[in-house]
Amino acid sequence: MAPITRSSVHGRALESERSGSHESSYTAGENGEDQEMADDYDDESAAEGAKFLITTVIRLPNILTLLLYHTNSGPRHQSPYQFSAQDILRPLQDTADRVSRQAEEFAKQLDKFNINRETTDQSLWDDALVLLERFSAITRTRLQKTAVDDSDGQLNKIRLEEDLWVLARNLLACNSPETVNNAQIAQESRLGDLHQYSSNTELWTAFLDSDAVAQEYETILSWLQDRAAETTEPIEDLLHSLTEKSERGNGVWSAGPIYTQAAIKQQKRTRVWSKPLDPTAPGLKRTHVRPSDNKSLVAQLDPDSRTRESAVLQNQDEFHEQAAWQTCWEMLRRGQTAADIQSWWAQRKEVWRYEALRCCGQKASEMAESPWLRILNLATNPEWVDRCKALAHNPAIVDRYQKAVYGILCGDDDVSRLASETIDDYLFALFNALLIERYQHYIQAYRNKLTEPAAIAYRPQPDSHDNIRQHVSRVQSDQATKSESHVPHKVIEMAMVSKDYDAFFLSMGRAAAHVAHATGQGFEMIDPSTAESNEVSQVNAQDHDSARIVVHVQLILQALGFLDSVYMDHEYEMENNIVSYINFLQSIGRFQLIPLYASRLSDKRAQHVLGSILIKVKESKERDTIVKLMKKEDLNLPEIIMGIFSLANIDDLRKLQHKDLPTPPRITIPGGTAKFAVLRVKPQLMTGNVSEAVENAVRSVEWCRYVDAESWGGAAWCVSSLYKIFLFQGDFVALRQLLDRVSLSEISLAAVGMNLNFADGEPLIENGGDEDEEMDEDRVQPMSPSRKRRDPLAEHPLTRSGTDRETLAFKSLIWRQLEQLATAIDTLDIFQETADNLEANRSNPTLLRTYKRDLKKALDDVRTAIAPLLDNDFLSQPQDNSDEYQLRVIRNHYIPECILAYNSVLWFAGHFVSRAWLVECMELAQRVAEVPMLTNAFVEGKRMKELVRAFAVDSEALLQANEQSGPKAKKMKTEKGNSDIWKVSWKEQGPIDLEALD
Template sequence: MAPITRSSVHGRPTESESISRHESSYPAEENNGEDDQDMAEDYDEESAEEGATFPPLPLYCFRHSHTLCPPYNLDCQRSKMLISTAGLQSPYQYSAQDILRPLQDTADRVSRQAEEFAKQLDKFNINRETTDQSLWEDALVLLERFSTIAHARQQKTAVDDFDGQLDKIQLENDLWILARNLLACKSPETVNNAQIAQESRLGDLHRYSGNTELWASFLDSDAVAQEYECILSWLQDRAAETSEPIEDLLHTLTEKSERGDGVWSAGPIYTQAAIKQQKRTRVWSKPLDPSAPGLKRTHARPSDNKSLVAQLDPDSRTRESAVLQDQDEFHEQAVWQTCWEMLRRGRTAAEIQSWWAERKEVWRYEALRCCGPKASEMAESPWLRILNLATNQEWVDRCKALAHNTAIADRYQKAVYGILCGDGEASRQASEVIDDHLFALFNALLIERYQHYIQAYQKKLVEPSAVAYRPDSDAHDHIRQYVAKVQSAQANKIESHLPHKMIELAMVSRDFDAFFLSMGRAAAHVAHATGQGYEMMNPSTAESNEISQLNAQDHDSARMVVHLQLILQALGFLDSVYAENEYEMENNIVSYINFLQSIGRFQLIPLYASRLSDKRAQHVLGSILIKVKESKERDTIVKLMKKEDLNLPEIIMGVFSLANIDDLQKLRNKDLPTPPRITTPGGTAKFAVRRVKPQLMTGNVSEAVENAVRSVEWCRYVDAESWGGAAWCVSSLYKIFLFKGDFVALRQLLDRVSLSEISLAAVGMNLNFADGDPPIENGGDEDEDMDEDRVQPMSPSRKRRDPLADHPLTRSGTDRETLAFKSLIWRQLEQLATAIDTLDIFQEAADNLEANRSNPSLLRTYKRDLKKALDDVRTAIAPLLDNDFLSQPQDNSDEYQLRVIRNHYIPECILAYNSVLWFAGHFVSRAWLVECMELAQRVAEVPMLTNAFVEGKRMKELVRAFAVDSEALLQANEQSGPKAKKMKTEKGNSDIWKVSWKEQGPIDLEALD
């Protein structure tokens, strides 16, 4: 079905004639003539590789409230057939790929089609006024390309494909053409031209103007008539393409008429034979007289003894109140049904004349063209029957009388008369499907408007000054009522439930507001009933009809709905319904976005999300992007989101908020849970120090944790202006994991979302160093590093900064210092997590060393690992000993949260670090026991550390730990011998700690409390 704007007086224009006279601003493509033909066939290699596979989605039955499983056993019948032919091939020889290939092909086709639609939509620039003709021209081009994609799919679909699929694709192709033609009738140029014609065209007519000129003037002056004519043409073309041949349709009646094959002489031949028999019997050379005595007794039909007609003019049965022979009755029924089918399929005048001339009944052609002038220029037009009404009003009146004549029993005959005169009630008698009803309706409306124009023309002939024409208002309300009635009729229930049929009815009735609103509500019902995409849509409280819900579940219908809605929205058709029901209207777009997500086409989602309101786009993308795992795919999506001018920082914030909404709500609650401890008590006496719990940060990662960590991985895509929000997200997640005591999650966050890597990717600076200086590499030699008795000092406390005058996260500026301050809490929480991680690693090394003390071959290796772990622990613990650590909150809520974390985890880490030093003093070098005393001094000197132990009520444990350290140090013996190394510290000789000790039994630790 070729796209058209409206039929010309010479018939339907060609595709080239349908293109607008204005140059389209739609982006030109190379080889445009070939691209439209191969649009759905040619794909780049990357797109082909990205074709995703997916199982059929379950279909939810709203009538019985249960879910129907996908038809995974479609090949069962084929398997049974193969088993029955065991001699040919065993079904077990088929591989899994052979069995799943049909599903794979379907998935690839759906994926490619979605990409093609998105590709064309992306070229459609909507940033223009609705009065801009170029916007309308581009919309028409877009609809034509959608039709081309559907046509390419139709060409690839096998004729013997499963039931209804080919018809469904055909209807989609035709609907895109219908949408294109209807929009052409509503374009600013068409409306403007019609308004100009209303002022001038009627005045150009005169009493000698022909019917063709009158018809063209009428169409030019009435944009609504153009719309009706467009719909009629579409319905006729649909019937011509999808209906079975007339000969096949009438096969049963033809057999009953007993004409035989190849007999082209038509007419009531059996009744004619009976009449001739009567004339021969009565020896009459003149026509048979119906009133002749005894004629009714002898000239009767054998089957029911009813009187036969005596003469064979077309209206003899009505005039004589008689009948034809049974065979002729069946032939007459076939003739009138043929006439109906010719009109219904839009046969041209030339085609109709050829048909009846071949059957020697040309008079029927004369009737179908309303007995007006032949008008050779309209021979290829289906509208000759309408334009001839202008000069044959008597024929109109006669057809109306015949259409309601009770003596005529054949419904097709009445329907033909109704079509010819524009009587909708009579023409509906032959209507069987919904399209037949629409044809009868719009035929009547078009003839009604034409007759109104004829009246204006006749008035102008009397009053030459009446040159302006004012068309009647449109009949959209009447059309909508009629469509609703037809759709709800029991006879049309099955057809109205077919995919795309609801879209067709919305188009012809222009009831777009109600249609899209109903589909939006149905999308929410389906999402919550099936559990697919429900997190992106609130449950609709409004009623949703069953037909809308069925269409919402059909992916092809959903695709058509969203693209048609986006085009009509751009053209201003949906302004009012968007103003009142924006959320429900956007449900249609969100539903399609969810479908793209289900087939793995994440790259297409930003395009459709950009058509949503800002808040809705952030919510939807936040729900979807959390599922994107591959960094390459994330890079592509971010690039596309920037291209669509989406608010990337807000979207990333939405990703984080939606993934952690429950935990964030708990975090705002001041009644925070008490975090678990990372240490466990050791033995008694010599081994009374606390130890880190075994495998503290080892275990399986739950899906919730994976989503939470993945949500902050998107922070690498923010810019410097939005860095504060990213820092808040990551620091909040650290707090969540610390309060929950989920150390496995903490390890994941530490490994995958480090401040160094994320800040480098986002702002191009490593913000792990607040002052902007990287750590200084140790310049000492290797031997000095391996000196067991040498103890390197901890990093001194950095100078405390003055508090910021404004909130760190809202402070303007993108310099390094400002960004570093915004990252302060993140950096310090990351340091805390790093300290816990290194303590866990050291404990694992210590356990391995202690377990293999008697194995010299492994002892050296484990001891080397222990030294490395010891160095890492000391480096990681150093920031925690700073008086400012976790002591610079950004707001009141932050202050409370940090105080809880500090008072719990600082004592835990200090006690665990003390056990590390204690263990190193026993298994590496006694010099580390001196470091225990230095740690005690540090805790006493730094107020933050002291307060943490006091407020955390851990001072008793601290005293016990240092008491054990003191005992261990006092019990240590002096190294002796020529190779003895002297204990050294940076603060001088450790002679102060050289005290003689004589063990007198276990120390009373309780007495030290």
């Protein structure tokens, strides 16, 4: 159905009018923004959406298993299932591709619609009309590509959607500022231009120009007529049964009551009468009867003879009469032109029916193609209205189509409904009556003007929206049409014609919530308290095409100001419709389209929705595209990223704020013999399967790479909080994932262009020693002390203004230190794994050499990773009170664990690499004693006893190593000088009582 541009004469669009539709600013950016958006939508995501739809919406596990069995099994037997897998999946793939392409096409057109204009700006309305025309064109293309062997229901559904876009476009045209302004001007002048010789055409034109509401009704009537003409079967096919019963035969075009006429002629021949048969003639009622029931036949054949004579026609003529009146109804219902109606009945030699349908008024050549001739002529033939009303209510007329035709001609809605079978039929009868009522009101004003020439202004009647809404409500509850109201898109049509937008979109928003929580799809984005809705809305909310229509119509009407009041009171429910469609886009994998629709949500809702959805985006390329689109839509990217993190970790974040935090598990277990009892890191501490919850949690902070320098503090808080969560949970597998995928160096470089892992603004200087020094087993490089200690921060790091390197580094302080702690645990785990491999292969010289080389590398990594943990300020500069408590718990638990594990590393290295590492154990003891943070961690963590035991074992090992020194032993050296200070004579007298050392 092509868009209808109102013609004041013909009521439907001319081709020239359609081709001249406004483009205005709507197309200004077509070669720019549209191309940019098109580039962002790649075919890969369409394929992903298709696969997702097939695998999640269509469930065929048993069938597919059977198909694969018959396709791939050994001997190939002829089977009805053989080679059918492709045949089954191909239409599903095509459907998924079609859905994905259509969603993209709608998004592209919506993206070009600039809503940042006043609702009184005519260019905004022009662009909205163009947008609706393009939506209609998209649907028309889909209809043309839909296979002819698809179900009639699917074809009718697509056709109705196309027509709905046309209807929405034409109704908006009737409400545009330009149309309303022109109507107000016409109300003050057009009536004054009319005179007593004005034609019906001039009168009709002036009426429509002066009444914007009448233009709406005419638009709806035209749309209903065109719909009936396009979707209803031909009249000949519709009346096939009645035609057969009338026994006219094929190709016989003469009509009228020919069988009754033959009976009348028979009576005249029998009675030898040349004059018309007299109904009162004696004996006529006894002989001139219908054989089937002996009822008196009419004696004369004028159109109202049956009523006037209280007689009947022959059965065949009765069927013909029924078919004729039904044909008249269908002609009016389909909006056939006066010329077509005249030609039809002229061929059947019953032109009087055409004269009746055009109200026996003037013949206007310029109205030959108009369906409104029957209404125009009411101006000069008011008696016909009264006559039609009388006939419509005459109890002697029993044929419902005949009554309905009279009801249409006089504008009687109650009688017109007698022939109505569908919702569109009922709406046609209603709007026909409303249009005639308004026209008669104008005619009365015109007649008053003829008697009072000074009365040139016209005031139209108020609109009948309340009456229409009551009618629509009655149609939805009527048993005859209730089932039809459940057909997808039908409720959208009724909302459009009744302009009951507020109630409709509100009901659909609540239905969207109901469906989301009933199906479990997208429920996390919608509050369940909005889930009350009616059955019809729920049916449409489950239909993806209906949901797409609803959301795009809603966005257009919102931009034009139609929904201001309902948005003010029910914003959340109204936005449910947009959220529901966003969830659909997510389900088909079209993540790139989501920012466009999210930008139409309120800020908080957009953050919540995008936070729920974007956590599922895995590919960095797709994230880059989505971020680009979010920036294009001016979405608050930092807040959205914060929303992604919060929603993915909401439960854990709440636990983190609890006063009684759980005690983290240990990373070490006892190892060695009773005599040399040392701790060791738990085997495979940081290896294992990654749960879905952990994957989502880590993925939620991967988005931090897209924040800017102004929002860097929020990103640092997110990552730091996740480190704390994993540390308190003792989820070391998750800790490894976070360490590998969200490093401060990489994320800060991507976000702010600086590597904030170096707090002083300079990277650490790597050891430039030669290879011999690195391989010297007895040369021990001392642990680097921390950089210069800073004074306590004067203000909260995350609220400190500025984007310079130092400020951003301060904001990253906790992140950096927690990452250093995780790195230390990771390197300890790697060293333990290497040490275990070395011990297991001590008898294999080849492998032993390899593992010993790996052990040295792992040892260097451990010493580098442990160094930051020995700083007195490590995890000692909290950002607030809550942070202070959390860091203290982490520090008092993990610092002793790491120090004890590191001591075990040095002890092991002293036995398997070089005795010099045993000296480092003593240096470590001295370090723990000198640094208050380390001492307090052991004391508050109640680990001092274990520390003393460990250092006692180290001392014994060192003394034993010194006893083994001799002429060939290498001299132990350190950077601070010789280790002679530790050389004492030791004679073992028996086992050491380690408990006594406590």
